[in-house]
Amino acid sequence: MAHGHMIPTLDMAKLVASRGVKATIVTTPLNKSVFSKSIQRNKHLGLEIDIRLITFQAVENGLPEGCERLDLVPSQDLFFNFLKATAMMQETLEQLIEECRPNCLVSDMLFPWTTDSAAKFNIPRLVFYGTSYFSLCGGQSNRLNKPFKNVSSDSETFVVPNLPHQIKLTRTQLSPLDQSDEESVMSMMMKLVRESDLKSYRVIFNSFYELEDYVEHYTKVLGRNAWAICPLSLCNMDIEDKAERGKQSSIDNHECMKWLDSKKSSSVIYVCFGSIANFTASQLHELAMGIEASGQEFIWVVRTDQQDNKDWFPEGFEERTKEKGLIIRGWAPQVLILDHEAVGAFVTHCGWNSTLEGISAGIPMVTWPLSAEQFFNEKLVTEVLKTGVGLGSMLWQTTPCEGVKREAIAKAIKRVIVGEEAEEFRNRAKEYKEMARQAVEEGGSSYCGLSNLLHDLSTYSSTCMTPEND
Numbered sequence: 001m002a003h004g005h006m007i008p009t010l011d012m013a014k015l016v017a018s019r020g021v022k023a024t025i026v027t028t029p030l031n032k033s034v035f036s037k038s039i040q041r042n043k044h045l046g047l048e049i050d051i052r053l054i055t056f057q058a059v060e061n062g063l064p065e066g067c068e069r070l071d072l073v074p075s076q077d078l079f080f081n082f083l084k085a086t087a088m089m090q091e092t093l094e095q096l097i098e099e100c101r102p103n104c105l106v107s108d109m110l111f112p113w114t115t116d117s118a119a120k121f122n123i124p125r126l127v128f129y130g131t132s133y134f135s136l137c138g139g140q141s142n143r144l145n146k147p148f149k150n151v152s153s154d155s156e157t158f159v160v161p162n163l164p165h166q167i168k169l170t171r172t173q174l175s176p177l178d179q180s181d182e183e184s185v186m187s188m189m190m191k192l193v194r195e196s197d198l199k200s201y202r203v204i205f206n207s208f209y210e211l212e213d214y215v216e217h218y219t220k221v222l223g224r225n226a227w228a229i230c231p232l233s234l235c236n237m238d239i240e241d242k243a244e245r246g247k248q249s250s251i252d253n254h255e256c257m258k259w260l261d262s263k264k265s266s267s268v269i270y271v272c273f274g275s276i277a278n279f280t281a282s283q284l285h286e287l288a289m290g291i292e293a294s295g296q297e298f299i300w301v302v303r304t305d306q307q308d309n310k311d312w313f314p315e316g317f318e319e320r321t322k323e324k325g326l327i328i329r330g331w332a333p334q335v336l337i338l339d340h341e342a343v344g345a346f347v348t349h350c351g352w353n354s355t356l357e358g359i360s361a362g363i364p365m366v367t368w369p370l371s372a373e374q375f376f377n378e379k380l381v382t383e384v385l386k387t388g389v390g391l392g393s394m395l396w397q398t399t400p401c402e403g404v405k406r407e408a409i410a411k412a413i414k415r416v417i418v419g420e421e422a423e424e425f426r427n428r429a430k431e432y433k434e435m436a437r438q439a440v441e442e443g444g445s446s447y448c449g450l451s452n453l454l455h456d457l458s459t460y461s462s463t464c465m466t467p468e469n470d
């Protein structure tokens, strides 16, 4: 799994452990570090989380050594090899199940073969979707109805059919998963994913009922019993857990908070595009110019593996903005930053974790989606929740991230930070923050959703328990 899938997995383990359930995370050696420190910390807090490793056969499947995460696969041509390598983990996973005897298996959506493993041991399989209901409903509608076939150019818009809201997209905003032909590896993978969903006990989402009126639509359209048990990021009460999710911060967290403490309320923009997104040097240059032209104070997370990392900064940028800006090279304590009252807006690629973290922090967003289902998440923020402004970006695979101009960036940032309209964005965003908080509190929708799920699982276990399983 990529970071965007592992972080909520860890959060989910913590969440169920906090409700008295023992959780065991199964991962590969390379990815162990994403989980291990937090697990240690939480052990001291009394949460019972274990970790077990399965070897990932990268080289044997024609992948580079250490290619143990989707984001490390060097080209799309090797996607099939990656899927094969994940499926080869089945035997070892089953040995682990035999040994640990869990009551239930929670699987990421991308491992459809775990359905067979759960069936062999007569335990329920739950599928975890680290994305929004909204994007799943939209993606499914596009795959079934193919409305993009009715437009004559990439820039012409089409309406995504059969959704509660009228959502318009262009072909350049469509995930390859939703427009690939029937024979493609992606398409076959999605078919397997859907079939395995149907055979699973429940589908669980990192979302909450009050956020998306698509929960019922999802259940109706896809015929699956779906549960929203989140936002998962809110289960991190411990400050260290909030600060360090997935990787160690590249900045001293206290320094970062001290810097924010010196700023006015809702005045700083936070710019971060998750763990995978790659920009060209010229787009990074344009982004820097846009941030500077906005005149706002900022924290900007620059990935150190980003190409041409040294040369794309506009001349004198860092010197000119040193009073206004904090550049974090590497990994930022994102949730901690978003939760600080000085942060007034989030420039985001709309990865679902980032989107939810922004919503949970009650912050307006400037949306710059780049791939996968991020364009749907953008529409949710800008057109359904109305807590953000879009930049009109396109799929980076087709238009290598070119195209968003500094003027548009500066204008969008100002719209969500300064003036009356910004105040309206902020007020609406705060309402969703409150709803998110209430959802996970005792008696809230996600809290009760999880209670009911745990109750159902315990009933399932007692009805299906054979004497030797007992």
Ligand code: UDP
Residues within 6 Å of the ligand: 002, 003, 004, 005, 007, 245, 246, 272, 273, 274, 275, 276, 277, 301, 330, 331, 332, 333, 334, 335, 350, 351, 352, 353, 354, 355, 357
């Ligand atoms: N993240 C972080 N620090 C960073 C970059 C990302 O903590 O510098 C976390 C972020 O809080 C989120 C996850 O990494 O939980 C990124 O997931 P998302 O779904 O937003 O994007 P992806 O990386 O999958 O594109």
